[in-house]
Amino acid sequence: MSLDNNKVKEIAFLARLSIEDSELEQSTKELNNILGLMDQLGEIDTGGAEPMAHPLEMSQRLRDDQVTEKDLSEEFQEIAPKTGSNHFLVPTVIE
Amino acid sequence: MTWETVIGLEIHSQLKTKSKIFSGASTAFGATANTQACAVDLGYPGVLPVLNQEAVKMALSFGLSVNATINKNSIFARKNYFYPDLPKGYQISQFEIPIVGNGVIDISLENGENKLVGITRAHLEEDAGKSIHDMYDEFTAIDLNRAGTPLLEIVSEPDMSSAKEAVAYAKKIHALVQYIDICDGNMQEGSFRCDANVSVRKHGDKLGTRAELKNINSFKFLEKAINLEVERQIDILEEGGSVVQETRLYDSIKNETRSMRSKEEANDYRYFPDPDLLPVAVSEELLLEIKKSLPELPTEKKLRFVEQLGLSSYDAEILTSQKEVADYFEAVINKGADAKLSANWVMGELSAALNKNQVEINDSPIPSNELFVLISRITDNTISGKIAKDVFKLMWEGNGSVDEIIEKQGLKQMTDSSALESIIDDIISNNLDQVKQYKDGNSKLLGFFVGQVMKATQGKANPKQVNQILNEKLS
Numbered sequence: 001m002s003l004d005n006n007k008v009k010e011i012a013f014l015a016r017l018s019i020e021d022s023e024l025e026q027s028t029k030e031l032n033n034i035l036g037l038m039d040q041l042g043e044i045d046t047g048g049a050e051p052m053a054h055p056l057e058m059s060q061r062l063r064d065d066q067v068t069e070k071d072l073s074e075e076f077q078e079i080a081p082k083t084g085s086n087h088f089l090v091p092t093v094i095e
Numbered sequence: 096m097t098w099e100t101v102i103g104l105e106i107h108s109q110l111k112t113k114s115k116i117f118s119g120a121s122t123a124f125g126a127t128a129n130t131q132a133c134a135v136d137l138g139y140p141g142v143l144p145v146l147n148q149e150a151v152k153m154a155l156s157f158g159l160s161v162n163a164t165i166n167k168n169s170i171f172a173r174k175n176y177f178y179p180d181l182p183k184g185y186q187i188s189q190f191e192i193p194i195v196g197n198g199v200i201d202i203s204l205e206n207g208e209n210k211l212v213g214i215t216r217a218h219l220e221e222d223a224g225k226s227i228h229d230m231y232d233e234f235t236a237i238d239l240n241r242a243g244t245p246l247l248e249i250v251s252e253p254d255m256s257s258a259k260e261a262v263a264y265a266k267k268i269h270a271l272v273q274y275i276d277i278c279d280g281n282m283q284e285g286s287f288r289c290d291a292n293v294s295v296r297k298h299g300d301k302l303g304t305r306a307e308l309k310n311i312n313s314f315k316f317l318e319k320a321i322n323l324e325v326e327r328q329i330d331i332l333e334e335g336g337s338v339v340q341e342t343r344l345y346d347s348i349k350n351e352t353r354s355m356r357s358k359e360e361a362n363d364y365r366y367f368p369d370p371d372l373l374p375v376a377v378s379e380e381l382l383l384e385i386k387k388s389l390p391e392l393p394t395e396k397k398l399r400f401v402e403q404l405g406l407s408s409y410d411a412e413i414l415t416s417q418k419e420v421a422d423y424f425e426a427v428i429n430k431g432a433d434a435k436l437s438a439n440w441v442m443g444e445l446s447a448a449l450n451k452n453q454v455e456i457n458d459s460p461i462p463s464n465e466l467f468v469l470i471s472r473i474t475d476n477t478i479s480g481k482i483a484k485d486v487f488k489l490m491w492e493g494n495g496s497v498d499e500i501i502e503k504q505g506l507k508q509m510t511d512s513s514a515l516e517s518i519i520d521d522i523i524s525n526n527l528d529q530v531k532q533y534k535d536g537n538s539k540l541l542g543f544f545v546g547q548v549m550k551a552t553q554g555k556a557n558p559k560q561v562n563q564i565l566n567e568k569l570s
Binding site for chain 1: 112113114118119120121127128129130131132133134137145146147148149150151168170175177178179191192226227228230231233234235236237238239363365368370372373374375376
């Protein structure tokens with residue numbers, strides 16, 4: 001599998017990364033190198049192996065359904081760029 | 096040219112846990128903005144989500160209620176997209192292996208027939224926060240209290256072929272989640288939300304391109320939105336065009352659906368397993384424990400109403416379609432009221448009064464024990480069914496209990512047959528013409544005499560007794 005410049009641009013947009021056109025060629029090359037390493041894995045026969053969701057051989061610990069958190073909204077809002085009436089304010093989102 | 100409609104629904108059902116799915120913040124509705132959003136919900140660096148076991152149990156209750164496959168090891172994944180009400184930049188959801196797999200539910204159609212609708216999957220995920228667009232001119236305000244509230248997303252197969260079927264399915268799921276007590280079902284507050292995938296095709300063709308309808312917060316709007324969308328797609332196809340796969344918002348004020356282009360570009364969610372969460376293991380013991388704790392389900396209750404109480408399938412369906420209605424009805428009959436009569440009263444007078452005054456059955460001014468007394472007064476011949484309706488009305492208006500009203504208004508049925516006989520004798524002697532016609536074969540006139548007796552007794556005569564005496568005296 002290899003990526004072209006357009007695909008890299010699209011991925012960058014989805015991840016909200018800004019890549020200058022001058023950097024594009026280089027980024028595509030680097031990403032393709034990484035994918036090349038991945039391709040090596042494809043040479044191994046994994047037909048009998050189950051997909052692994054997590055490297056730890058454990059299952060998820062569960063917690064009791066209890067409210068344990070206090071209201072820290074004042075502290076959280078203090079470090080937000082903009083707030084009003086207890087809300088976080090962001091540039092207008094157009095639906 | 097006939098078109099076939101194909102509908103599948105995605106239902107987001109907020110689970111009734113006290114705390115969030117991955118944090119110990121409260122899920123209570125209506126708190127001051129952002130006072131129930133902790134560091135985990137806000138996506139602060141260094142926090143770790145820990146799964147709420149109640150949310151897992153609720154998902155399993157649902158799975159068992161629709162005879163679904165339960166995945167013994169399910170996996171949480173990150174669904175990546177950017178939106179201000181999702182501070183982490185991803186929603187924790189389930190993708191490849193959801194906790195609940197294939198299931199099935201039985202829905203009742205308007206024509207009385209049943210239909211099985213497949214459930215593709217149901218998975219656990221976290222809700223996003225709320226964006227408020229009309230609070231400030233230059234800003235969008237964000238309230239993250241809802242962020243992290245547990246959701247069960249229930250995905251159906253594209254098995255529905257009309258808006259009405261889609262509504263019947265949605266109502267069935269709505270009733271079920273309330274029966275098993277995993278969701279409060281409040282559509283106004285957004286606890287139960289429906290998205291509809293709609294496409295059309297010519298009979299026998301492969302599936303057409305679908306549009307996803309969002310922003311539907313009532314069953315009425317669900318039906319309207321689907322019908323609008325079906326019309327729109329047929330118009331496009333009949334003019335030789337093609338339907339675009341997209342998300343469309345339903346606008347209940349303008350009664351139209353419109354394209355939500357903003358979401359189109361971001362359709363690649365780049366799911367991957369969440370490294371912060373391990374696979375969720377479900378043991379046989381846990382499944383058994385949940386199976387045992389499940390209440391009687393609507394379908395089972397309906398069957399019991401038909402088989403044990405002798406109700407019609409139609410009546411049983413109506414009485415079990417809402418848990419609160421079924422509970423009320425059962426409270427009435429458990430005190431010993433006649434089942435069929437109780438069914439008629441609950442579905443008749445009571446439902447009509449509730450609808451007319453827009454009151455929920457749990458807030459009924461006539462509690463179940465008063466309706467039981469009222470029905471008992473009919474069966475023990477204290478009052479007639481007709482008078483009972485007047486008593487019901489007076490009781491609804493707050494004029495006291497059944498027995499107080501009967502006493503105060505002097506509504507007791509006449510039980511003294513000699514008094515009744517003398518009234519009937521008077522009526523007969525005052526209406527000799529009608530007596531002659533009746534005896535000449537105009538049997539319809541019996542109704543006239545019954546009416547006269549009821550008028551003379553202000554409805555307090557026992558109709559059965561009146562009929563009996565009239566029959567004797569007129570033969």
